[in-house]
Amino acid sequence: MKAIRVREFGGPEVMSLEEGPDLQPGPGQVVVTVKAAGVNPVDTYIRSGQYAKRPALPYTPGMDSGGVVASVGEGVSGVAVGDRVYTAGAVTGTYAEQVLCNESQVHPLPEHVSYQQGAAMGVPYGIAYRALFNRAVAKAGETVLVHGATGGVGVAAVQLARAAGLRVIATGGTEKGLKLVLEQGAHYVVNHKAPDHCEEVVSLNRGRGVDVILEMLANVNLGNDLKILDQGGRVVVIGSRGTVEIDPRDAMSRDASILGALLFNASEHELAGIHAALVAGLENRTLRPVIRREIPLAEAPQAHIAVMESTGYGKIVLIT
Numbered sequence: 001m002k003a004i005r006v007r008e009f010g011g012p013e014v015m016s017l018e019e020g021p022d023l024q025p026g027p028g029q030v031v032v033t034v035k036a037a038g039v040n041p042v043d044t045y046i047r048s049g050q051y052a053k054r055p056a057l058p059y060t061p062g063m064d065s066g067g068v069v070a071s072v073g074e075g076v077s078g079v080a081v082g083d084r085v086y087t088a089g090a091v092t093g094t095y096a097e098q099v100l101c102n103e104s105q106v107h108p109l110p111e112h113v114s115y116q117q118g119a120a121m122g123v124p125y126g127i128a129y130r131a132l133f134n135r136a137v138a139k140a141g142e143t144v145l146v147h148g149a150t151g152g153v154g155v156a157a158v159q160l161a162r163a164a165g166l167r168v169i170a171t172g173g174t175e176k177g178l179k180l181v182l183e184q185g186a187h188y189v190v191n192h193k194a195p196d197h198c199e200e201v202v203s204l205n206r207g208r209g210v211d212v213i214l215e216m217l218a219n220v221n222l223g224n225d226l227k228i229l230d231q232g233g234r235v236v237v238i239g240s241r242g243t244v245e246i247d248p249r250d251a252m253s254r255d256a257s258i259l260g261a262l263l264f265n266a267s268e269h270e271l272a273g274i275h276a277a278l279v280a281g282l283e284n285r286t287l288r289p290v291i292r293r294e295i296p297l298a299e300a301p302q303a304h305i306a307v308m309e310s311t312g313y314g315k316i317v318l319i320t
């Protein structure tokens with residue numbers, strides 16, 4: 001099978017397509033024929049060698065895929081050869097024609113959901129669910145600001161929040177992106193490039209602060225986020241690319257909480273709950289991943305450039 005291999009950390013060009021042996025499942029493992037692989041910003045951080053956890057070289061990047069079960073190991077009972085699945089996390093990387101997973105990393109993909117959409121599930125929907133429900137404990141009737149709603153995580157958060165009965169205010173940086181998040185269920189949209197966009201959020205929320213903020217770029221926004229929370233509000237840091245100055249009094253005066261959320265910190269038990277909810281959302285069609293761009297597997301370096309230049313409009317996926 002063909003797979004992208006990284007033999008040294010560095011720029012996108014360190015990824016190249018190589019031929020390798022077919023994968024064999026051990027006990028409790030599943031091999032999936034990958035039809036599409038999700039490209040996440042974290043894949044680029046890892047490839048560059050800057051991420052806290054570095055895989056042993058050489059390695060195949062990628063954590064998410066949509067595909068078909070090719071073979072199952074001893075003791076696997078939840079999936080069978082030929083099943084359509086999405087994978088979330090993997091023993092080997094998903095930028096390949098095959099991926100080896102533990103059974104717990106493989107989830108059913110309903111007929112009406114494409115393989116490309118399956119590849120958009122694991123990291124984006126996983127962290128959006130974890131941040132919204134497990135960390136912020138958001139409830140129906142509350143207001144959430146999805147700060148950076150046009151990308152993979154943001155679209156997921158908008159759909160999840162809307163389906164759960166929250167009032168959703170979503171931000172984007174382009175007219176096209178704002179139209180997308182309105183279509184995906186946001187009640188109101190605001191352009192985060194506008195200098196007064198935080199005031200606009202409060203005015204859209206009838207003069208009140210918001211209950212929850214899901215923050216994709218905390219190094220830019222956290223200081224202002226704390227000023228537009230309601231009493232008892234929670235801001236969840238999902239993405240950050242630097243440092244930021246805050247006024248701690250803004251948190252103190254509101255009994256507010258700043259919460260971090262990293263998908264890799266989720267326990268097996270927590271992930272099982274998250275994916276049970278995500279599969280249900282696919283089945284009842286409240287979750288509909290949006291694909292921005294499909295790129296051939298051999299052009300993975302191009303995909304890494306594109307994901308970091310992102311003008312949000314859903315997910316980038318690699319096609320095998």
Ligand SMILES: NC(=O)c1ccc[n+]([C@@H]2O[C@H](COP(=O)([O-])OP(=O)(O)OC[C@H]3O[C@@H](n4cnc5c(N)ncnc54)[C@H](OP(=O)(O)O)[C@@H]3O)[C@@H](O)[C@H]2O)c1
Nearest residue numbers: 041127148150151152153172173239261262263310311312
């Ligand atoms: N904590 C975790 O476990 C976890 C998991 C997944 C992702 N992440 C992180 O979360 C972030 C988003 O991931 P993604 O996959 O959704 O990336 P993506 O598809 O590239 O989307 C990036 C998003 O950031 C938005 N953005 C740009 N400038 C912004 C600003 N000033 N304020 C608010 N938002 C802004 C973009 O909006 P426009 O392009 O419309 O301006 C877009 O919606 C990344 O930093 C990623 O590393 C963290």
